[in-house]
Amino acid sequence: MPNGPSCSLLIGGDIAPMRESGKGLLGAAAPLFKAADVATANLEHALARSGKLMKGKPFFHRGHPELAEGLAEAGFDVLTVANNHMLDWGEESLLETLQVLRKHNLPFTGAGRNLAEAAAPVVIERKGLKIGVLAYSSTLPMGFPAGEDAAGVNPLRAATAYRPLPGRDPNEYPGVAPEIVTWAIPEDLERMRDDIWALKRKADVVLVNMHWGTSMTPRVNGFQREAGRAAIEAGADAVFGGHQHVLSAIEFHKGKPILHCTGNLIFDKFEPFFTGETLKTFLFGATLTKEGVKDPYAVPCKCGVGEPCQVLPPGDSLEGEIVRQLNDLSAPYGVRLERRGGRVAVLPPA
Ligand SMILES: [Fe+2]
Numbered sequence: 001m002p003n004g005p006s007c008s009l010l011i012g013g014d015i016a017p018m019r020e021s022g023k024g025l026l027g028a029a030a031p032l033f034k035a036a037d038v039a040t041a042n043l044e045h046a047l048a049r050s051g052k053l054m055k056g057k058p059f060f061h062r063g064h065p066e067l068a069e070g071l072a073e074a075g076f077d078v079l080t081v082a083n084n085h086m087l088d089w090g091e092e093s094l095l096e097t098l099q100v101l102r103k104h105n106l107p108f109t110g111a112g113r114n115l116a117e118a119a120a121p122v123v124i125e126r127k128g129l130k131i132g133v134l135a136y137s138s139t140l141p142m143g144f145p146a147g148e149d150a151a152g153v154n155p156l157r158a159a160t161a162y163r164p165l166p167g168r169d170p171n172e173y174p175g176v177a178p179e180i181v182t183w184a185i186p187e188d189l190e191r192m193r194d195d196i197w198a199l200k201r202k203a204d205v206v207l208v209n210m211h212w213g214t215s216m217t218p219r220v221n222g223f224q225r226e227a228g229r230a231a232i233e234a235g236a237d238a239v240f241g242g243h244q245h246v247l248s249a250i251e252f253h254k255g256k257p258i259l260h261c262t263g264n265l266i267f268d269k270f271e272p273f274f275t276g277e278t279l280k281t282f283l284f285g286a287t288l289t290k291e292g293v294k295d296p297y298a299v300p301c302k303c304g305v306g307e308p309c310q311v312l313p314p315g316d317s318l319e320g321e322i323v324r325q326l327n328d329l330s331a332p333y334g335v336r337l338e339r340r341g342g343r344v345a346v347l348p349p350a
Pocket residue numbers: 044083084085139211242243244
């Protein structure tokens with residue numbers, strides 16, 4: 001047992017429900033979230049009836065407000081709402097969603113009527129520990145970032161450039177692929193640092209959600225490492241990301257985890273580009289203390305598409321594949337996953 005106050009944490013992936021009823025939405029994962037002192041996940045789209053579809057967006061999502069019952073049933077302590085679908089039906093729909101969450105006593109962070117609201121953290125107290133949560137999105141369709149007087153999501157903008165590979169002169173290698181270079185926009189990074197630093201003065205533990213990465217690839221972009229590390233150096237105890245729809249690496253910086261993508265936990269609209277890979281997901285659990293995250297572990301799950309998500313038992317073939325894949329993706333960062341005492345322990349570099 002750790003010295004001083006401690007409580008349990010459980011993080012889930014992206015939740016995008018579009019089914020009839022919210023009842024039993026999270027299946028066997030619901031009691032796990034309910035049992036955790038701090039349970040969180042990313043609500044990927046609006047739960048509303050109002051609003052007008054944003055034109056020009058290739059993929060759009062929205063569920064009806066009653067689906068929030070499924071989130072309340074799982075007892076989420078904080079939902080993060082900074083992502084690339086929250087405003088698919090515009091501001092009215094976003095604001096209705098936030099009202100729906102309030103009505104169900106589901107605290108949220110990452111979106112609001114203006115930037116100040118979108119950037120406001122949630123602080124909760126559990127077993128003598130104050131836990132603060134912030135959420136950012138780097139996936140920002142036009143009109144999504146919150147502004148001084150504009151509703152939207154809390155932005156952490158990233159820039160992308162394509163650089164010819166050194167030694168691969170296109171005259172000699174016609175058609176050669178360029179190197180993809182990304183970086184976080186310095187003023188957004190600075191704002192994030194300030195907000196985390198300020199939150200760390202009020203909370204014992206700071207958790208930061210990032211909606212980032214490139215859809216359908218486990219690749220860890222340069223800006224993710226830059227922003228993840230900056231968050232931890234400013235005082236975050238864990239950074240947990242999503243949006244890619246597929247599993248990505250787990251790394252540690254200064255002993256604190258950065259989950260690059262936990263995958264789709266509930267995604268009812270099976271997009272035409274989705275594959276079997278988009279069914280792989282996991283919950284990330286740990287004990288929180290004043291020192292941060294202790295004894296982290298992963299719970300492999302299968303994404304719910306029109307049905308509850310499934311908690312996969314050890315020995316299940318998909319469970320084994322998820323553990324193997326997370327191991328392969330995280331190995332370059334010196335992180336291993338190992339079965340220990342009935343759990344899949346996440347082991348930081350020695
Ligand atoms: Fe997303």
